[in-house]
Amino acid sequence: MKTRTLLFSTSLAAVLSAASASAEDLKMGAIAVLEGAFAVLGEDSMRGVELALQEFGYTAGGMQIELIAGSTDASPDSAVRAARKIVEQDGAPIVIGPLSGSEGLAIRDYAKTQPNTTFLNGASAAQDTTLRETADNFFRFSTEGAQWMAGLGEYVYNQKGYRSVAVLAEDYSFPYTQVFGFLEPFCRLGGKAPQDARFFVPIGNKDYSSVIASLPDDVDAIYVALGGADAVNFLTQYEQAGGELPLIGGSITMDQTVLGSKGRARRFVIGTPSAGPISDTWEDPRWAEFVAAYRAAFPDGFPSPSLFAHAYYVNTKAALLALDAVNGDLSDGGARYREVLANLSFETPTGMVSLDERGNAIADIFLTEVIEGPGGNLLNKTLGVTPQVSQTLGLSYDEFLQYGPVSRENPACE
Amino acid sequence: MTARIHPAWWLLAALLSIYPILANDFFTLQIGAYSLILGTIALSLTILAGYGGMVSLAQLTAAGLAAYVLPIFGTNSQGVLGIGWSHWLTIPMALLVGASFSALVGLIAVRTSGIYTIMITLAVAVSVFFFTRQNYELFNGFTGYAGIEAPKPFGYDLRAPLPFYYLCLIVAAGFGLATLYAARTPFGLSLQAVRDNPRRMAALGFSVAGIRVLAFFLAGFVAAAGGILLVFFNGRISPGTIGVDVAIDILVIAVVGGLRHPIGPFIGALAFVLLETFAIDLIARERFNSLIGTAFLLIVLFSPDGLLGLWNKIRPKIGPKISRPSLGLAGPQTGKTPQFDAAETQPISSREDTG
Numbered sequence: 001m002k003t004r005t006l007l008f009s010t011s012l013a014a015v016l017s018a019a020s021a022s023a024e025d026l027k028m029g030a031i032a033v034l035e036g037a038f039a040v041l042g043e044d045s046m047r048g049v050e051l052a053l054q055e056f057g058y059t060a061g062g063m064q065i066e067l068i069a070g071s072t073d074a075s076p077d078s079a080v081r082a083a084r085k086i087v088e089q090d091g092a093p094i095v096i097g098p099l100s101g102s103e104g105l106a107i108r109d110y111a112k113t114q115p116n117t118t119f120l121n122g123a124s125a126a127q128d129t130t131l132r133e134t135a136d137n138f139f140r141f142s143t144e145g146a147q148w149m150a151g152l153g154e155y156v157y158n159q160k161g162y163r164s165v166a167v168l169a170e171d172y173s174f175p176y177t178q179v180f181g182f183l184e185p186f187c188r189l190g191g192k193a194p195q196d197a198r199f200f201v202p203i204g205n206k207d208y209s210s211v212i213a214s215l216p217d218d219v220d221a222i223y224v225a226l227g228g229a230d231a232v233n234f235l236t237q238y239e240q241a242g243g244e245l246p247l248i249g250g251s252i253t254m255d256q257t258v259l260g261s262k263g264r265a266r267r268f269v270i271g272t273p274s275a276g277p278i279s280d281t282w283e284d285p286r287w288a289e290f291v292a293a294y295r296a297a298f299p300d301g302f303p304s305p306s307l308f309a310h311a312y313y314v315n316t317k318a319a320l321l322a323l324d325a326v327n328g329d330l331s332d333g334g335a336r337y338r339e340v341l342a343n344l345s346f347e348t349p350t351g352m353v354s355l356d357e358r359g360n361a362i363a364d365i366f367l368t369e370v371i372e373g374p375g376g377n378l379l380n381k382t383l384g385v386t387p388q389v390s391q392t393l394g395l396s397y398d399e400f401l402q403y404g405p406v407s408r409e410n411p412a413c414e
Numbered sequence: 415m416t417a418r419i420h421p422a423w424w425l426l427a428a429l430l431s432i433y434p435i436l437a438n439d440f441f442t443l444q445i446g447a448y449s450l451i452l453g454t455i456a457l458s459l460t461i462l463a464g465y466g467g468m469v470s471l472a473q474l475t476a477a478g479l480a481a482y483v484l485p486i487f488g489t490n491s492q493g494v495l496g497i498g499w500s501h502w503l504t505i506p507m508a509l510l511v512g513a514s515f516s517a518l519v520g521l522i523a524v525r526t527s528g529i530y531t532i533m534i535t536l537a538v539a540v541s542v543f544f545f546t547r548q549n550y551e552l553f554n555g556f557t558g559y560a561g562i563e564a565p566k567p568f569g570y571d572l573r574a575p576l577p578f579y580y581l582c583l584i585v586a587a588g589f590g591l592a593t594l595y596a597a598r599t600p601f602g603l604s605l606q607a608v609r610d611n612p613r614r615m616a617a618l619g620f621s622v623a624g625i626r627v628l629a630f631f632l633a634g635f636v637a638a639a640g641g642i643l644l645v646f647f648n649g650r651i652s653p654g655t656i657g658v659d660v661a662i663d664i665l666v667i668a669v670v671g672g673l674r675h676p677i678g679p680f681i682g683a684l685a686f687v688l689l690e691t692f693a694i695d696l697i698a699r700e701r702f703n704s705l706i707g708t709a710f711l712l713i714v715l716f717s718p719d720g721l722l723g724l725w726n727k728i729r730p731k732i733g734p735k736i737s738r739p740s741l742g743l744a745g746p747q748t749g750k751t752p753q754f755d756a757a758e759t760q761p762i763s764s765r766e767d768t769g
Contacts, residue, residue: 034699043700069699075654076560081444085691088440102557106650109560171548172556202547202556 026063026328029086031079031097032122034071037204038100038228041257041308045099045122047298048312052320054297060320061328068092076106083110087117093330095119096316099308101126101174111135116333120319123311126173127406130360131391139341139359141318142311143277143389145174146181148251150365150386152275153186156248162220164192165248168211168234169225171200176406178225178250187413200408205230208237225250231258235265251276254370256302259378266378272370277311278350279366279382280304290349303377314348321346360391430583439575445691449684450582451647454640456667456679457589458633464673465597466629467609471661472519472535475542476634477641478656480512482553484562484645491561494554501565509638516634520627539661547653558652562645573646582643586680589636593676605629670713672722681721
């Protein structure tokens with residue numbers, strides 16, 4: 001039995017490696033969460049990849065691009081498994097992905113073991129991926145979680161007049177990054193976020209009653225950084241519990257993946273300020289064109305592309321532009337390709353993007369507020385744009401490292 | 415002794431030994447070594463379910479806790495704990511932790527049977543999973559540990575594709591053969607007797623609880639070895655590695671492979687890994703899990719004994735005529751230990767004793 005299966009698998013290997021040898025074809029891998037709690041986000045991510053490929057007619061640098069999908073369940077192990085299959089078996093020299101923060105850290109580590117493969121981030125937005133122990137062949141043309149919060153801390157302190165906030169976030173690297181990005185300017189101005197008013201829940205948490213019961217009375221607002229189903233569950237339960245505190249939203253908390261959901265929580269979130277790499281209602285021809293293309297290509301997608309579709313789109317487009325620039329020549333193990341990528345700057349639907357010396361994007365960030373759109377859809381209204389936000393938030397690299405790694409307690413903010 | 419071993423086994427051993435020469439690195443590691451690792455962990459379940467009649471969903475948890483021992487007491491790159499002890503110390507420790515944890519689960523579940531054993535062990539697996547995810551002092555929460563390196567004896571990297579494949583092969587084959595051997599020892603026979611009729615065994619003066627807990631301890635040892643290989647393979651461990659869905663995967667591997675022979679879990683693991691890796695290439699990416707599910711459903715539907723049973727069914731029709739009645743693959747013990755065969759050919763469901 002085993003004998004036969006082995007023979008089968010070895011012949012399968014031969015067939016597969018023979019298939020990968022055809023000329024003029026370039027394989028491009030894309031890794032996204034297509035199983036489990038974040039699968040909806042992963043589907044929209046793949047729409048972003050396909051949108052960029054369609055824009056280029058699936059050709060770049062004179063080569064026909066073949067897209068190979070890899071699925072993960074948001075765990076770092078599964079992300080590395082998917083990447084290994086795409087790189088080591090399918091032989092793709094370019095990989096886009098992954099989606100989630102901790103996956104990004106794992107892929108960054110894997111990238112170090114595959115120096116001839118070029119990795120471009122998907123939507124993962126943990127800070128350390130491109131800050132500490134960086135990999136030369138991992139690029140992030142989408143910005144990260146702390147950058148996404150640019151302008152929000154100042155806004156709620158100065159305009160809304162909040163002085164003390166409670167924090168509710170999921171318990172892993174990406175929400176830590178968001179909390180840091182929001183609290184750092186907020187606390188520098190004099191705001192407070194007591195440690196005992198910070199709640200970190202596991203991904204997929206269903207019951208928020210204990211968190212809601214222990215929310216302190218003496219805070220002005222709750223900063224919520226939850227994603228997908230977690231955000232919907234919390235908002236519904238908080239509304240039912242008669243919660244009255246105003247909210248401040250994390251980037252994926254006030255995203256289309258949450259705003260598009262049904263239920264009473266909808267009215268409750270109107271007026272919630274947030275910040276992120278996209279704004280649904282930005283009145284700019286580049287963005288309008290992107291939304292129109294998305295809707296035309298995916299009639300069953302969201303009313304407006306989510307930030308996941310946007311992030312994957314931007315990274316895929318960068319990969320294709322650089323391929324054009326080197327005429328599809330990756331014969332040197334992609335060294336020149338990566339050099340082009342490192343110096344690439346281009347127009348995205350949300351403005352110019354370029355990379356810093358560690359391969360992380362410098363791009364515009366939007367300050368938004370939830371409104372009810374004309375068709376009854378909830379949308380993010382653009383309050384302002386913070387131009388060209390860098391990962392070190394304007395500080396030098398060494399100064400920025402003084403803040404220490406993001407964590408549940410960083411910044412202390414007492 | 416050698417005379418009684420069927421030539422197919424020698425062929426299999428030869429093929430497994432030269433497999434890395436035929437396959438590229440990806441097939442050596444991601445398919446070969448990974449199947450052997452998952453198979454070893456599932457073997458732990460096969461020992462308990464096949465020979466002991468106790469289906470435990472906590473065997474992956476035992477493997478995971480053993481795996482956690484390495485970064486906690488050895489080295490990791492997370493800057494949390496990592497006492498820095500050498501592998502000579504941490505590996506035996508990990509084996510002991512996994513085996514003891516499994517024995518503890520056995521102690522808790524020892525007086526239950528059938529579905530209640532599954533429930534209790536599932537409860538243990540779920541609580542350990544959530545504990546590792548929320549505990550930061552010891553398990554480093556959701557992130558877990560990364561940067562865990564395999565031993566490098568005399569500067570020789572055991573994690574390189576070839577050595578690692580052979581390491582996994584030696585461990586897997588060692589435990590597989592040990593299981594076959596142990597099944598014929600007085601302990602193995604009494605474990606199977608306990609499975610078939612615990613009341614009678616108790617009346618005969620055997621300690622039913624003691625035999626079961628010892629079986630859990632030994633199965634935990636096997637699982638721990640698999641867990642250690644898994645953490646070397648991935649270089650990292652996080653709660654997701656020991657989640658409930660993965661524990662179910664291990665059960666699927668054991669059942670799909672077949673519970674009647676120690677080779678079953680390895681066949682199941684190979685089928686699982688091949689499907690998990692390549693299904694996404696065969697069908698739309700939104701639907702590939704349906705393909706995996708359907709394949710396993712069909713296997714269990716048409717052959718309750720898994721792939722192993724399927725082989726035994728079709729073998730008389732296509733294979734060479736061999737005068738071995740039911741267990742064509744079961745080599746050494748066929749015909750020599752009638753009581754073992756009689757027990758083995760009974761379907762699992764009829765083995766449950768309500769006493």
